[in-house]
Structure formats: C-alpha cells, structure tokens
Amino acid sequence: MKNKLTEWLIAEQQNIDKAIANAAKQYYHDHKTEPNFPYDLKLCHIESYNLVRGKDLCYDRPNTAFAYSLWYHPVE
Incomplete structure (x- = not known):
C-alpha cells in the first residue's frame, strides 16, 4: 500500500503543487x-x-498553513 501511495504522489506531483500554489494565492x-x-x-x-532551533511554534495562528505553503515552493 505504501508503494502505491508513493507512486500516486509522484505521478500527481504537478497537480498537487498547482493546488498548493493556487490555494496560497x-x-x-x-x-x-x-x-x-x-x-x-x-x-x-x-x-x-524557531523549529530548526528546537523551539515550538503556534499552530493556532490563522497564517501558519499559508506561511508553510510559501516555504514549500510548489511548481506552477
């Protein structure tokens, strides 16, 4: 099952990247x-x-997912 999921993710990478980029925009x-x-x-x-320094972040902030998507660098 893990291999099938990995294969699907690789095959759909461009679509996933576009969806992340469009959602961020x-x-x-x-x-x-x-x-x-x-x-x-x-x-x-x-x-x-701070995460790379072993500290925590506030996952309750409205912009946390948006900020993460900017770090992801999806291809559009």
Missing part, C-alpha cells in the same frame, strides 16, 4: 487586507525558523 488575495495579516505572517515565519 487565493488565501493571500482573500486575507491580505486584514489589519493583522502582515504582523501575523511575520510571526509565523519567525516561529517556523
């Missing part, structure tokens, strides 16, 4: 004018860097 478009958007996004990036 849509999220940015929908939320960029919110007053705390830039501040919260900055904190998400800082906390993401």
